[in-house]
Amino acid sequence: MAAKKLNIKDKYRLLTRDLDWDFSYEDRQQAFPYEEFEGIKITDWSKWEDPFRLTMDSYWKYQAEKEKKLYAIFDAFSQNNGHLNVTDPRYVNALKIFLTGISPLEYQAYQGFAHVGRQFGGVGARVACQMQSLDELRHVQTQIHAMSHYNKFFDGFQEYSHMHDRVWYLSVPRSFFCDARSAGPFEFMIAIGFSFEYVLTNLVFVPFMSGAAYNGDMATVTFGFSAQSDEARHMTLGLEVIKFLLEQHEDNVPIVQKWIDKWFWRGCRLLSVIAMMMDYMLPNKVMSWKEAWEVYFEEAGGALFKDLARYGIRMPKYAETIEKEKEHISHQAWWTFYTHGHVAGFHTWIPTDEELDWLSAQYPDTFDKYYRPLWELAKEMEAKGERFYNSGLPQLCQICQIPMLFTEMDNPNQNSMRDYLYQGERYHFCSDGCCDIFKEEPEKYVQAWLPVHQIFQGNCGGPDVGDILKDYYKMNVGHDNMDMKGSPDEARWNKWKGVA
Amino acid sequence: MSYEVTVEPTGDVIEVEEGQTILDAALRQGVWLPFACGHGTCATCKVQVLEGESDLGNASPFALMDMEREEGKVLACCCTPESDMVIEADIDVDDDFAGYPVEDFVATVTEINELSPTIKGIFFELDKPMAFQAGQYINLKLPGVEGSRAFSIANKPSDASMLELHVRLVPGGAGTTYLHQQLEVGDTLDVSGPYGQFFVRKSDQQGAIFIAGGSGLSSPQSMILDMLEEGDSRPITLLQGARNLFELYNRALFENLDREFDNFTYVPALNAPEPGDDWQGFTGFVHEAAQAHFNGRFDGNKAYLCGPPPMIDAAITTLMQGRLFERDIHMERFVTAADGAEEQNRSALFKRI
Numbered sequence: 001m002a003a004k005k006l007n008i009k010d011k012y013r014l015l016t017r018d019l020d021w022d023f024s025y026e027d028r029q030q031a032f033p034y035e036e037f038e039g040i041k042i043t044d045w046s047k048w049e050d051p052f053r054l055t056m057d058s059y060w061k062y063q064a065e066k067e068k069k070l071y072a073i074f075d076a077f078s079q080n081n082g083h084l085n086v087t088d089p090r091y092v093n094a095l096k097i098f099l100t101g102i103s104p105l106e107y108q109a110y111q112g113f114a115h116v117g118r119q120f121g122g123v124g125a126r127v128a129c130q131m132q133s134l135d136e137l138r139h140v141q142t143q144i145h146a147m148s149h150y151n152k153f154f155d156g157f158q159e160y161s162h163m164h165d166r167v168w169y170l171s172v173p174r175s176f177f178c179d180a181r182s183a184g185p186f187e188f189m190i191a192i193g194f195s196f197e198y199v200l201t202n203l204v205f206v207p208f209m210s211g212a213a214y215n216g217d218m219a220t221v222t223f224g225f226s227a228q229s230d231e232a233r234h235m236t237l238g239l240e241v242i243k244f245l246l247e248q249h250e251d252n253v254p255i256v257q258k259w260i261d262k263w264f265w266r267g268c269r270l271l272s273v274i275a276m277m278m279d280y281m282l283p284n285k286v287m288s289w290k291e292a293w294e295v296y297f298e299e300a301g302g303a304l305f306k307d308l309a310r311y312g313i314r315m316p317k318y319a320e321t322i323e324k325e326k327e328h329i330s331h332q333a334w335w336t337f338y339t340h341g342h343v344a345g346f347h348t349w350i351p352t353d354e355e356l357d358w359l360s361a362q363y364p365d366t367f368d369k370y371y372r373p374l375w376e377l378a379k380e381m382e383a384k385g386e387r388f389y390n391s392g393l394p395q396l397c398q399i400c401q402i403p404m405l406f407t408e409m410d411n412p413n414q415n416s417m418r419d420y421l422y423q424g425e426r427y428h429f430c431s432d433g434c435c436d437i438f439k440e441e442p443e444k445y446v447q448a449w450l451p452v453h454q455i456f457q458g459n460c461g462g463p464d465v466g467d468i469l470k471d472y473y474k475m476n477v478g479h480d481n482m483d484m485k486g487s488p489d490e491a492r493w494n495k496w497k498g499v500a
Numbered sequence: 501m502s503y504e505v506t507v508e509p510t511g512d513v514i515e516v517e518e519g520q521t522i523l524d525a526a527l528r529q530g531v532w533l534p535f536a537c538g539h540g541t542c543a544t545c546k547v548q549v550l551e552g553e554s555d556l557g558n559a560s561p562f563a564l565m566d567m568e569r570e571e572g573k574v575l576a577c578c579c580t581p582e583s584d585m586v587i588e589a590d591i592d593v594d595d596d597f598a599g600y601p602v603e604d605f606v607a608t609v610t611e612i613n614e615l616s617p618t619i620k621g622i623f624f625e626l627d628k629p630m631a632f633q634a635g636q637y638i639n640l641k642l643p644g645v646e647g648s649r650a651f652s653i654a655n656k657p658s659d660a661s662m663l664e665l666h667v668r669l670v671p672g673g674a675g676t677t678y679l680h681q682q683l684e685v686g687d688t689l690d691v692s693g694p695y696g697q698f699f700v701r702k703s704d705q706q707g708a709i710f711i712a713g714g715s716g717l718s719s720p721q722s723m724i725l726d727m728l729e730e731g732d733s734r735p736i737t738l739l740q741g742a743r744n745l746f747e748l749y750n751r752a753l754f755e756n757l758d759r760e761f762d763n764f765t766y767v768p769a770l771n772a773p774e775p776g777d778d779w780q781g782f783t784g785f786v787h788e789a790a791q792a793h794f795n796g797r798f799d800g801n802k803a804y805l806c807g808p809p810p811m812i813d814a815a816i817t818t819l820m821q822g823r824l825f826e827r828d829i830h831m832e833r834f835v836t837a838a839d840g841a842e843e844q845n846r847s848a849l850f851k852r853i
Contacts, residue, residue: 009592052544053590065565225541229562232542236534239849247825304847310820
């Protein structure tokens with residue numbers, strides 16, 4: 001038989017993994033100080049199997065080609081006034097949430113992977129994390145560039161980065177990543193690399209990007225495709241991490257299970273904003289949140305957990321509650337934003353009659369019973385000139401930082417609230433899932449920066465809500481917030497389209 | 501109409517139907533290729549075409565870029581062959597794989613035995629010796645039966661001029677019905693082989709555990725006879741599962757080996773012994789016998805599984821719960837017409853199991 005050709009694995013070993021070195025005069029443990037404190041036991045880094053084999057030179061080559069393609073499309077989109085081709089200006093509000101709430105997470109992911117990429121003793125894991133870190137930086141940049149076109153024509157985009165750090169509802173995604181990044185390196189990998197990238201990202205990229213396509217937004221579709229071509233590497237890295245930890249030592253199994261329980265729950269809470277975008281903010285619907293959840297979480301995740309069971313890993317805790325939530329969370333979230341539309345950095349609206357009918361059809365068991373009557377009431381009040389705004393500041397959950405808007409899943413007329421006394425202070429939670437996370441690490445979460453608490457403590461300017469929005473959040477009050485109906489966005493759109 | 505696609509560097513050959521993607525055909529035929537999204541957007545399944553024509557399908561321009569298209573790269577999840585092809589994938593060649601070339605043989609039936617009420621032992625003489633690794637299989641062409649049928653070789657490689665096959669009668673199976681009911685001594689059949697990635701990783705020094713069910717004893721029989729003949733001194737354990745005593749075939753062979761060789765242990769298990777069997781051995785499924793025999797700990801071994809899919813799945817779960825993982829588990833699934841082709845929604849967590 002002919003001599004075996006140098007295969008991709010050997011090439012990768014020679015060009016990449018060989019870059020590791022031995023510690024001759026420094027203590028290895030001191031060089032990787034975070035590797036042990038989470039209780040994870042690594043007995044043999046050489047058992048790490050590279051989830052993908054990409055050498056740095058081909059990485060640059062591929063990414064450069066992707067950028068060239070992507071920016072050619074952005075240019076064409078911009079030259080052709082692509083924003084005029086979206087189905088309905090309401091759609092652009094979903095992009096405002098994306099840019100203020102999700103794109104900055106890509107930046108946090110870049111920071112997180114750069115950090116853990118430094119902290120792993122195994123060179124394979126280090127290289128993979130560093131590449132992912134660079135990908136994430138590319139994603140945030142392309143998203144900002146894609147949306148800079150909309151920023152020229154619509155309100156609400158201009159202070160996305162500042163707003164991400166301060167605005168009450170944006171503390172939800174922000175704190176999610178801060179929590180992961182301030183954990184140890186292995187927990188970060190299970191939180192972001194596995195739970196978020198492998199299981200939950202598909203729900204952001206696939207249905208939401210299809211939503212962009214259905215609504216004429218070529219720029220967003222294209223950055224979505226471009227990012228997705230990197231996501232595969234991220235997903236396989238997430239899978240390798242969990243296999244590696246579970247196989248290295250049996251004592252790792254309960255630790256990993258605890259992290260899966262925590263991060264699936266955190267992830268589901270975070271996705272309630274995507275649920276709301278899909279069901280309420282896309283004028284042309286792709287599929288309901290419930291349907292997306294069934295396809296991308298229940299079926300794909302179910303197959304995954306069936307395989308993980310062989311390692312002794314079970315479904316995430318509260319999976320039964322999560323299953324029931326698909327019928328409710330999008331409605332509960334959008335209703336909350338509608339009633340707080342004066343303090344949001346985007347516009348809200350009452351669904352049209354046609355949209356209400358669509359929701360009734362998609363959610364036959366819950367929408368007519370619990371949610372449609374609210375919208376009918378809102379319509380009546382608005383017609384009478386009594387558009388309702390909730391003027392109080394909502395109580396936030398200590399963990400997910402979402403206002404207490406969710407209900408008990410077995411009784412959707414009853415708000416879900418939990419509390420727990422820790423060192424003489426009472427802490428409040430939206431659910432058993434969040435409360436359990438607190439009990440596991442109270443010292444971490446008593447430090448949470450909760451926007452409403454901060455406002456009441458006088459740390460966000462004020463005292464009036466209007467002052468806080470204007471000065472602390474840098475919102476352009478009267479332009480960025482309030483109803484779509486009567487907004488400057490709507491007026492401009494009507495002018496462009498020649499509608500009176 | 502179907503095409504043959506050879507997957508390098510392993511040399512596995514898969515049959516791809518008109519309009520079927522390479523990835524789909526490979527996974528269905530037990531050949532693992534890297535994949536993730538399955539619909540052309542992620543590029544995990546990118547492979548290099550060395551020979552042949554194909555349609556690129558719906559590959560996203562970001563997952564398969566122009567320069568890659570010019571270099572002859574395709575995404576296996578979207579690509580449909582338009583001729584026979586040779587592709588190179590990012591998969592590892594096992595150092596223990598000998599890579600004997602596939603050849604065509606004419607085999608003459610010399611003997612047909614009833615091994616059990618449902619399994620026949622069929623012996624052939626070959627027109628020329630076949631070089632193969634113990635554990636590999638051959639394809640048989642049967643008169644009046646469309647396609648070919650795969651059977652593991654039960655004899656050891658040093659008996660290169662003969663073939664021993666163990667054939668279980670599959671209810672409604674055209675191939676096994678022919679072999680059980682029509683084949684006679686003196687008949688000749690066209691054979692090609694050897695195929696497959698199921699063989700003993702001899703360079704690995706760990707103990708070898710064989711778990712066999714039904715006619716899946718064939719490969720382990722070849723592998724064990726080969727190892728013992730070579731004087732291999734590692735601990736070797738064979739766990740053989742059968743329904744009842746009638747179905748537990750070749751028992752005497754392995755009981756004798758157990759007595760003769762200190763490093764070989766034979767553990768038969770019956771899951772439904774008949775009252776008349778007067779069974780003193782392990783009662784239960786073969787994976788339960790393995791668990792009991794090894795006290796639930798399998799690390800420090802390599803396991804070789806051969807048999808019907810439910811037995812393999814149960815054995816994998818038992819082995820993994822006993823801390824033996826994918827890299828140390830090797831298997832040959834005996835999929836038959838009776839198993840159906842039910843669509844399994846599988847995750848990308850495991851490559852081969």
